[in-house]
Structure formats: structure tokens, C-alpha cells
Amino acid sequence: MLIQNMEAEVLAARQMGREVFLLKLQAPAVTAAAQPGQFVHIRCSETMDPLLRRPLSIHDVGDKGEIVLLYQVKGRGTAWLAGREAGDKIDILGPIGRGFTLPAGKRVALVAGGLGIVPLLFLARRALEAGNEVDFFYGAQDKERLYQLETLKAMKINLFVATDDGSAGFHGQVTRLWEHYLEERTYHRGYACGPRAELAEFARLAAKYSMAAEVSLEEKMACGLGACRGCATALLDARGKIYYENVCTGGPVFNAADVYWGDQVK
Amino acid sequence: MLIQNMEAEVLAARQMGREVFLLKLQAPAVTAAAQPGQFVHIRCSETMDPLLRRPLSIHDVGDKGEIVLLYQVKGRGTAWLAGREAGDKIDILGPIGRGFTLPAGKRVALVAGGLGIVPLLFLARRALEAGNEVDFFYGAQDKERLYQLETLKAMKINLFVATDDGSAGFHGQVTRLWEHYLEERTYHRGYACGPRAELAEFARLAAKYSMAAEVSLEEKMACGLGACRGCATALLDARGKIYYENVCTGGPVFNAADVYWGDQVK
Amino acid sequence: MKQTVNRSRVNLEVQLAGLTLQNPVMPASGTFGFGEEYAPLFDLNRLGAIVVKTITLQPLIGNPPPRLMETPCGVLNSIGLQNPGLEVFIREKLPYLRRFSPPLIVNIAGRTIDEYAELAERLSAAGGVAALEVNISCPNVKEGGIVFGTVPDMAARVTAAVKSQTHLPVIVKLTPNVTDITAIARAVEEAGADALSLINTVRGMAIDIKTRRPALANIVGGLSGPAIKPVALYAVWQVAQAVKIPLIGMGGIMTSRDAVEFLLAGATAVAVGTAGLVNPTAIIEIIAGLEDYLVEQGLNDIRELIGAVQI
Amino acid sequence: MKQTVNRSRVNLEVQLAGLTLQNPVMPASGTFGFGEEYAPLFDLNRLGAIVVKTITLQPLIGNPPPRLMETPCGVLNSIGLQNPGLEVFIREKLPYLRRFSPPLIVNIAGRTIDEYAELAERLSAAGGVAALEVNISCPNVKEGGIVFGTVPDMAARVTAAVKSQTHLPVIVKLTPNVTDITAIARAVEEAGADALSLINTVRGMAIDIKTRRPALANIVGGLSGPAIKPVALYAVWQVAQAVKIPLIGMGGIMTSRDAVEFLLAGATAVAVGTAGLVNPTAIIEIIAGLEDYLVEQGLNDIRELIGAVQI
Ligand SMILES: Cc1cc2nc3c(=O)[nH]c(=O)nc-3n(C[C@H](O)[C@H](O)[C@H](O)COP(=O)(O)OP(=O)(O)OC[C@H]3O[C@@H](n4cnc5c(N)ncnc54)[C@H](O)[C@@H]3O)c2cc1C
Ligand SMILES: Cc1cc2nc3c(=O)[nH]c(=O)nc-3n(C[C@H](O)[C@H](O)[C@H](O)COP(=O)(O)OP(=O)(O)OC[C@H]3O[C@@H](n4cnc5c(N)ncnc54)[C@H](O)[C@@H]3O)c2cc1C
Ligand SMILES: Cc1cc2nc3c(=O)[nH]c(=O)nc-3n(C[C@H](O)[C@H](O)[C@H](O)COP(=O)(O)O)c2cc1C
Ligand SMILES: Cc1cc2nc3c(=O)[nH]c(=O)nc-3n(C[C@H](O)[C@H](O)[C@H](O)COP(=O)(O)O)c2cc1C
Ligand code: FES
Ligand code: FES
Secondary structure: OOOEEEEEEEEEEEEOOOOEEEEEEEOHHHHHHOOOOOEEEEEOOOOOOOOOEEEEEOOEEOOOOEEEEEEEOOOHHHHHHHOOOOOOEEEEEEEEOEOOOOOOOOEEEEEEEHHHHHHHHHHHHHHHHOOOEEEEEEEEOOHHHOOOHHHHHOOOOEEEEEEOOOOOOEEOOHHHHHHHHHOOOOOOEEEEEOOHHHHHHHHHHHHHOOOEEEEEOOOOOOOOOOOOOOOEEEEEOOOOOEEEEEHHHHOEEEEHHHEOOOOOOO | OOOEEEEEEEEEEEEOOOOEEEEEEEOHHHHHHOOOOOEEEEOOOOOOOOOOOEEEEOOEEOOOOEEEEEEEOOOHHHHHHHOOOOOOEEEEEEEEOEOOOOOOOOEEEEEEEHHHHHHHHHHHHHHHHOOOEEEEEEEEOOHHHOOOHHHHHOOOOEEEEEEOOOOOOEEOOHHHHHHHHHOOOOOOEEEEEOOHHHHHHHHHHHHHOOOOEEEEOOOOOOOOOOOOOOOEEEEEOOOOOEEEEEHHHHOEEEEHHHEOOOOOOO | OOOOOOHHHOEOOEEEOOEEEOOOEEEOOOOOOOOOOOOOOOOHHHOOOEEEEEEOOOOEOOOOOOOEEEEOOEEEEOOOOOEOOHHHHHHHHHHHHOOOOOOEEEEEOOOOHHHHHHHHHHHHHHOOOOEEEEEOOOEOHHHOOOEHHHOHHHHHHHHHHHHHOOOOOEEEEOOOOOOOHHHHHHHHHHOOOOEEEEOOOEEEOOEEOOOOEEOOOOOOEEEEOHHHHHHHHHHHHHHHHHOOOOEEEEOOOOOHHHHHHHHHHOOOEEEEOHHHHHOOOHHHHHHHHHHHHHHHHOOOEHHHOOOOOOO | OOOOOOHHHOEOOEEEOOEEEOOOEEEOOOOOOOOOOOOOOOOHHHOOOEEEEEEOOOOEOOOOOOOEEEEOOEEEEOOOOOEOHHHHHHHHHHHHHOOOOOOEEEEEOOOOHHHHHHHHHHHHHHOOOOEEEEEOOOEOHHHOOOEHHHOHHHHHHHHHHHHHOOOOOEEEEOOOOOOOHHHHHHHHHHOOOOEEEEOOOEEEEOEEOOOOEEOOOOOEEEEEOHHHHHHHHHHHHHHHHHOOOOEEEEOOOOOHHHHHHHHHHOOOEEEEOHHHHHOOOHHHHHHHHHHHHHHHHOOOEHHHOOOOOOO
16 A cells, blocks of 8 residues: 655645535645545644544546545535645645556446546546546536536547536436436446435446446545544445445445445435 | 623734734724723634633724734644734634723833733823823843834833843843832832733832732633633732632732732742 | 424423423533623523522632643633632622523532532522522532532432422532443432433543643643533433433533534533633524524424434 | 753653553554554554554454544544454464564453453464453443443453463553542452553544434444543543552543653553544654653653653
8 A cells, every 4th residue: 555644735726616626736646656536535624623634536636746636615624625725735645545446448437426526537537548438427416516527528538417407418317317328338347426325326227237336435534544444334245244344445436236225324 | 891702803913023923903892991901812713622712911002993912922822813814803802801000190110021011011001191100111031022112112101121131221130120210219009010920029029118019910711701710810818818819800900919929829 | 305484483492390491502500600791792681591600508719720721622620619609699699690581590519418408498598599400510528528429329319408498490410420320310310300401521630741730720620612522412312311301411512503412312401611611602602503403404393303313 | 950861862661561662652442453554654663562453252343334423622433343353363463463573462352251361361372462451341241231341340350350361461441431430440450450551432422413313323432532631631640549550541642742641640651542543643753752852851761751740
């Protein structure tokens, strides 16, 4: 593992939507090692309140040691982050976790719901680099909440958009949109990130079409190093019995088929 | 009591010495009511850590509703304060406490040690306004730690300076300097603010020369309203028995003769 | 689905041990002095109840300074129950307090069971007192200084003694510094307590590493504030399962969201202590915030929250 | 007057229950996994000792999520002692841990006294283990789920059982959730404990007011971090007065200044838990900071600080 703890300088901080911000950091040690699906763990406070770090997925990496984060302000940690400006230093730990596994030269499906776009943009980039054909399904509540559309459009992917209110693209859930294509197209592998309910539906569809599929999960975290066992998520073992695996180092990307989607789920 | 809680705008923030800062706030409600010796109680955090307010004496007031504070960075609260800039808003409570009592048309002695200058500058101004003759004794460790000398020199006071290292004025403690004048001059009243040991010496001298004398004390504070009894300081009652009085509302200014200077003292 | 609720229609009133509180929020004893200290900052008539500093039979000068130490998200205090004593309270503080409409809860502490009983008797006769809150976090001088509130039988005896001397509702305030707070709660309920307050402060200490002396002259102090909120909430939840009498929850309540947690855990009312030391109008903001929360949640009545945590 | 002390001359070494620690700082059990998790970030050989997560006889899958909740200056956790069990520990974790020079302290927990005894026996035979830390904050399944560490006699029996099965030093780890921690400490000392660790986490709870459910699936959790520091420090100070065996102090130590407070209060060594979850190199910074403090204070030897609080 190449996890490092560093002070990363803010290169740019930009508001992307009502509560969504983009942050570009200088963090060569992360860039060098980063895999799509991995995250960085960020100290969002100068005091002991709030205390814990906040995990944010790697959204993109640059050529000169930059990493890009995209996040929604949810509470005090992300609000603190939104107050940072170019030149500030931020304490980050990373890159952390098991990322997505990519084939080479195959057709793959990426299914992003809402902020689930964050790791999937980075994944799309690496998928293209590996010579894959990328079908990118991107859903959001409405048009205003479709972030990075221009960046995605500029990439050599097949982009399919859905919105819950129909303000852009397909009117309905992104998994429903995806389903339309599942009959006709065969994917070597599917990848999803988004709200838990959407991931469960994604997993169901993947199983139905007997497709290898990976999802990125979230749980509250403390250490981010696999030491505290605080970020456990419920998986199913070969015999269908529940066991718990750390999201931080055992994930955040899991095989969709291994995840326990049952009623333990929040 | 006229204590009010308000958001005061920072008008100016200036560094005055290595760890000493001046802060000018727009706080008309405080200015209007402020008496020398009173203080404001300041929230020095946006989170719950640090939790308690910090008391700072009123250093001066302006014509247009301004109050001036002068403080040394000691820990996290004052460090936070030193990070404020013009335009920021600060949560203050005040004016609080019993200030100094001034005669009119008399000779008074003001004895300031170090940051003890803070309330005494304001007191000197009001003493002059009431037609008093002001002998102002001001001691510090060294020349660099004599703040506001120009302002004091511009006032119609008799200024006497002492430094521990002799880098300016009298070489030695300010109470020793004062003692030289006590033989020849009679004061209607003496006032002191500074380190506890200096105040004790001031009180001893005042008693020796049978002079009414007032000192400004410090204790840790919580509410600043007289409600929690946390800021108690030891006083002596008429029969010489110890009792405890709130510094926040029973002080911070006390008759030097009432203070228990014994070994309870830190 | 959430209903639309009109703010003016929202009911904040709760019943507690025979008292009617217009809202379930009151100050915590010892952090609100005798009310007058906060009067310049807001109208005391807006409170659910008024709770005063612990009163003892004789005046107490309290502990020597320093009495306070800030800790991470908390405060240690060792005030030492400084108070003017029963007589001065009745003569000088009570007349002022009688002016206000919210029920007046007087907190009492004794060094012996007899002292508790005498305090109860005389305060009941004084007029203007709506209820007694019995602080049992005090050492019993007759039994080797063991804290009354740490032994179920002693806690019960104090409760019974107070009950026997008063017609007023008796609220017993529990200390969290015990192995099993439910055992104390049950003993006190059986002895006739009408309600429970919990929690008092948690034992703590700090050391000044420069002087190498304890930060408090008294060495040990009571920890309060947000730091102890999880401890207090668990105590409330546990005790709510164990007794039938209503609870006043306290410990680290800084915002209306914190207050909601305590109501959900089973408290019928809440008390605000340390928050008021930091933000003098915290208690008023909490009352307003509860109203907002109800509207937000589409609820008409705050009583729907009490004990409504879903396990 | 302070002397001038050369940094290289400063002694950080302490003796604890027959172990020699090059410095008095170690990780707190359960926050440091099995060591390997922190190895990418610093050299484990710099620690005073290595302390691993609680090991049980059988593997435990732990509690369902959510297992963590951030609280003001603290963290609630309910990991549920997730661990691979004794056999896997010995086979897969111990060989790695044997590579390091600091003494290895293995924390154990049982559901019965026999389980504790068996763990002690088998770990003592495994080789490479320097001491056992006995976690008695676990419910006794045979006696109605009462936590071993809350009853002096039960705590003593666990201690004696472990002692009888091992030649290794036995460190008993105390829970703060008791009325009188000194009673437990004395009972455990009499039963043969060589040292004590204190404190384990403080019981606590949080509720999500949106879902109205407990924030932890397990409802109750253990509070750790700076919020509990005053509670832990008081426990250490109290116990230091009550027993003669050495203490390992822990609870909210974030900086070397916090560590100094624990040493002054009477701890011979300290453990760092939550701090490492926030700042992975906190423990290394604390060791360096202790050295700096000694230099600053003109002290040559860290042992001069132990119990040196001036009352
Ligand atoms: C591996 C991983 C990657 C993530 N990547 C992103 C991302 O790229 N962009 C983004 O906007 N969000 C992401 N999240 C969610 C993000 O971490 C939370 O929204 C954030 O921690 C909220 O912190 P807060 O202080 O603003 O909110 P608060 O609600 O104040 O947080 C309180 C506590 O809850 C935790 N928490 C709250 N929400 C979540 C959550 N959904 N998952 C885990 N812990 C949570 C916080 O870390 C903190 O401990 C990711 C989560 C995980 C686990
Ligand atoms: C009535 C009054 C007026 C004061 N006026 C001034 C002033 O005008 N200028 C100035 O520089 N300082 C003044 N002080 C001292 C000032 O309040 C402290 O230096 C400040 O609170 C330190 O806070 P901190 O967070 O920086 O330090 P920390 O050491 O981190 O503070 C920790 C805790 O100790 C308390 N504390 C620390 N030192 C003192 C102290 N000397 N007195 C009371 N509490 C203390 C803090 O309020 C806080 O609760 C005054 C104190 C009092 C009581
Ligand atoms: C400064 C201070 C003084 C207190 N005095 C008393 C008291 O006299 N009697 C009492 O029963 N509780 C007293 N308490 C405890 C509070 O009433 C309350 O139980 C405790 O502080 C927890 O609530 P909080 O975290 O909101 O402060 C005091 C607390 C503080 C902080
Ligand atoms: C996530 C987490 C897991 C813990 N697991 C254990 C454990 O397995 N065994 C144990 O004895 N203590 C365990 N503890 C308690 C710590 O060892 C320590 O006693 C406590 O957290 C107080 O120290 P701190 O405030 O520095 O974290 C755990 C604490 C945390 C935060
Ligand atoms: S956050 Fe500690 S193990 Fe994952
Ligand atoms: S600070 Fe509360 S009484 Fe003075």
C-alpha cells in the first residue's frame, strides 16, 4: 500500500452547483498511485470539532501531480472544505482503497447516479486509455444537478443522460435507462456509484444479465487505514452468510454480487 | 445592567507587537454604556472547540460607536481572534462588570504592568475628561513591550515609564518607580492592572500610604453574567474572613484592600 | 409523507409531574443563577420552567479558585455549591422569581437526609415554588462522604424524606457516575419521585502542565457541555426503559437538534446548561428551533417525539 | 531554575510490569489493528510497545453497520470486537508482529472466565507475546451479561484465572463505567495484576433525528477521544492513589501535552487511540513532543514526571 499523509496545496476551488464544489489539489504522491475508485481522507477542521477525517473519491487526476475532488456540502466537514481557497494547505491521506478493476479492449457500462459521477469520470478516463468502449449512463434529479457534462461530452464515450424530472435526457431513473440497452448490448463489466437504492437496482440488473459488476459503497469512516474496523459493510460469503468487510481498505469498490443488499441496509 | 449580545463588525485589526494585536469593532451598544475597567466577552470559535468565550477589557472607545481591544495571543482563543480581518463579524457580549470609580478634579495614579495598559488607557481618558490630574506609571519587560506609547504621550497625562531590563525609562519594576513618587505626591486614588504579583505590591504600597486603591483582577470565566459562579476570586470580609465574589459582575475591578492576596493566589 | 403544519398550530406544551410547561425547555440548575442574571438578555416568561442554582440550608462560600477549566468541547467546574443559603434565597431571591409565569423549580442539596427534609419543608411553605429538584450528587457527611446518588438505598431515603415534607412535585436529579443508573432511577421512583432529571456532571480532572498542579483548586470537577452529550443521551434512553415517571434530559444540549435527540430518547423535557454559558440566548433559540423542527417534520405536537426513537 | 538539557541525553525509557519500554507511548487496543495497517506510515519500531486489537477465542464478525458516529470532540464506536479469532491471530498475524522490537501486548476478551484462561494459556505458549492486556469490559454470558469489569469480585476472578495460566505480565484494562473504579483496581491488584490500563471507552449513544433511529446499529457505543480526556485523567489520578502497580493511561490523548498530564497524574505509560484515527502519525509526534517537553522543562528523565502532580 502506498498510502501517504501529506499537506496538499489547493490549486483551485470552484463552485459547480448550489451545494457542489470542485477542489483541485497538488498531491503528486496521490496522483502517481491513484486508481479510479480510490479516495482520499481529509482533515476538515483546524480544531478537534469536527474530529474525524472525511472521505472523498478521486474525481480526476492531472498531468502535473494534481488531483481533483468533487463534493457536495452535507455538514460541517464539507462546509469547512468549501471555505478553502487557492493557496491553502489541506491535510490529506491517500490514495486509499481498492478501486475498480478494468479490462482492456472491451465494452463496459458505467452507471452514475448523482454525485456517483465522482469516481466514474476518472474510471471512464482510464477505461478509454485501456482501449475500452465506454457506455456512460449518468442520472441526476434534474438538469442543474448534472455536473461535468461538458467534460464528459469531450471524452470519447457514449454518453446517456437521465433525469428524474425529465429536464434533460431520459425521463426517469438512470438504471431504467440502462435497462433499455441491456437487452441489446453485452458488457464485459458494469460499474456503478450512487445512492444505495440505485446500486441495489444496478446489482439486480447485473445479476439478471449475468454480468460482472462493481459498485462503490459508502460507510462512516474513522482511520481510513483498515485498522479500526469502523467502516464495516455487510457482505455475503460463499455460503450466503453475512460478514463484515472494511469499506476503506476492503473497498470502497466491491463486487455487486458480494454485497448484502438486504434490510440491514440504511 | 445593559449587557447586550451582538455581532460586531471588525473595523480594523492590527498587529502591535510580537504577539500583541489591536482590534477595532463597531459596537455602538457597548460604546454607549462602557466604563473603564469593563470588558467584553468574546466567542473565539465557529465550532464547539474551543467552547468558552474569552474576556477582553475595553481598551478605548471611539466617537462613532467603535470599541478598541488590545490583546496578547496566549492560546487558541486569542489565536483565532488574531485571524480576524476587517469586515468579519464577531459575537460579543458586553459591556460587562464593575469598572473603576473616578473622582473629579483630583490627582490620581494609574499603574499599568504589561498588558495592564489595556483598561488603564481608557481610564486615563475618562479621568482627564473628569478634570483629574493623571500620573500614569507604565512598566513592561522591555521597550518593545511598551504598547501605545505614542497615544499616551499625546494625552495630557504625566507619563512615567519603567522597564525590567532598563531599555526605556526607569530600570526596574513599575511599582518601585511609583514608590519614588509616593513620598512626595498625594493621590486621591490609585488604580492598577497587571500581573497578580504586581497588583499585590501595588496594594501593599497603597495600604502603606493609606490610599484608596482599585485593581482589575482576572479569573477564568464562563457565562460572564454572574450566573455560574465560576469566576470567583477570594476577597476578605470586614472580619478578615475569606469569601468568594464573581470577577465578571462583582468585578473585575475591586478595592485593593478587599482582595485576599494570600497563598490561595496562583 | 409529511403534512404541512402551520407554525402557529404547533403544540410545544408538555405535562411533567403535574406541572404544565408551555414548552419543554428549561435552564439547568447552577448555570442560570437565580434568573435575574439572564433577565437583561431575554424574557424569562418564554421558558418552559425556571430552575435555580442549588440551595443549601446554610450559605456556602463555595470552592477556592480556579473553579473552571475548559476542556475539549466541555467545561470542568467545581463551584462547590456556592449559594446564599435557604433564608436569603427565600427573602431576597424568591420575591423576584415569583413575578414570572413559568413554574419555578428549586434545586436543593443537603449534607444529611434531615437537611434535605428541612429544605423541602421550608421551601414548600415559602410560596411560589412549583417543584423541588433534589440534587443527590452530594456527599453524605454522616456516612463517610459516600455520594447519596451512588447508592440506590441512600438515594431512595433522600427521596422519601423529601416527599414526606412536601406537597410539591419532587424531581430527583441523578448523577451519571454510577455503574447502573437504572438501579438508582428505579429505587428513587419506588420511593415516590415524581420525575427524574439526568444527568448531572461527569467526574473529571485536568492538570496544568506548566505548574504541574490540578487545573481546579478542588482537583476534581464536574464535566459538562457537548463532550458529555452521548453519555447523557444514553443515560436518558436507559432510564426511560426502566421507569414510568417522566424525565428531564440534560447534558451537552447546545441546539434544538440536540434537544430533539433527548426527546426521542424518552425525555419529556430538557434542560440547557453549558450552552447558556457560551451563548446566553441558546435556550431561546432551542425553543424556536424545536418549533421549526416540528413544522419541518410535519408534526403538530411535540409529545409525538417523546420516546419515539425507533429501535 | 531550569537546567539546560541536551535532547540526546533525555531518557524516555520506563519499566512497566517487567517490560522495558524505550518510551512510554503505545497505541490503544482496537485502534491500531494488528500493526500492519500503520506500517506504511511509520516505523513500528519507534513505539514504546505494540498493542493489538482484542482477540477472542473464536472469530467474531462484529456488529452490523453503522458502527461509528462522530460526536463533539469524540467518536462513538460499536465495532463489536470483530477479530479473526485466536488461531488465525497466532497463525497469520503473530509472525508479522514478531519482527518488531517493541514489546507486543496482546489484548484478550472472553465471554466466560474459562475463555480468558484459555486465551492466556495459548498466547503464552505462542511465543513473541510480551504481555497480555485483559479487556474486562465484556459481558459475562454465564452471569446474566453483567460486565466483568463492573463487579470487583468478577474482575478479580478473571485476573486470577489469567494469572494462573501465564508467566507473562498481566495488564488488566478497566472500564470507567462504574461507581468506584478504585474498588475494581484494588480487587484486580490483589488478584495479581501486574499493571492496569485505563480507561476503556465511556458508554454513550446518539440518535439520527432525521431517521429517528439510533446512530449506531448497536444502539449503545463506546465514547472515545478528547471529549473523555478529563474523565480518563481523573480515573488515572484516583487509581494511582489506590494501587501500587503501574498504570497505562489512555482516553483522549491527542498531543504530547495530554500525555504529560497522564504521566503527572500517575501513569507510567500512555496509550493513544482515537488520535491515531484522525492523525495517523499522532503517536510518533507524541513521542517526539515528550522529548521536547523534557528539554523545555530542564528534565533528564521522563520518570521524574510520573505521579508528579502537585496537590
Ligand atoms: C469512500 C467514500 C467516498 C466518498 N466520496 C465522496 C465524493 O467524492 N463526493 C461527495 O460529495 N461525497 C463523498 N462521500 C461522502 C462524504 O464523505 C460525506 O458526504 C461527508 O463525509 C460528509 O461530511 P460532513 O461533515 O459534511 O457531514 P456530516 O453529516 O456533518 O458528517 C458527520 C459524519 O458522518 C460521516 N458521513 C456523512 N455522510 C456520509 C457518507 N455518505 N458516507 C460516509 N460517511 C458519511 C462524516 O464523515 C462524519 O463522520 C464519500 C464517502 C465515502 C465513504
Ligand atoms: C476581565 C478580564 C479582562 C481581560 N482583558 C484582557 C485584555 O484586555 N487583553 C489581554 O490580552 N488579555 C486579557 N485578559 C486575559 C485573556 O482573557 C486571556 O489571555 C484569554 O482568555 C486567553 O485565551 P486563549 O484561548 O488565548 O488561551 P488559553 O490558554 O487557550 O485559554 C484556555 C482557557 O483559560 C482561560 N484563560 C487563560 N488565561 C486567562 C486569564 N489570564 N484570565 C482569565 N482566563 C484566562 C481562557 O479564557 C480559556 O477559558 C482578560 C481576562 C479577564 C478575566
Ligand atoms: C457551572 C455549573 C454549575 C452547576 N451547578 C449545579 C448545581 O448547583 N446544582 C445542580 O444540580 N447541577 C449543577 N450543574 C449541573 C447542570 O445543572 C447540568 O446537570 C450539567 O451541567 C449538564 O448539562 P449541560 O451539559 O447542559 O451543562 C452545574 C453545571 C455547571 C456547568
Ligand atoms: C474504534 C475503536 C475500537 C476499539 N477497540 C477496542 C478493543 O478491541 N479492545 C479494547 O480493549 N479497547 C478498544 N478500544 C478502546 C481504546 O483502546 C481506548 O481504551 C479508548 O478508545 C480510549 O482512548 P482514546 O480516547 O485515545 O481512543 C477501542 C476504541 C476505538 C475508538
Ligand atoms: S475506517 Fe478504520 S477500518 Fe475503515
Ligand atoms: S463567569 Fe459566570 S459568574 Fe462570572
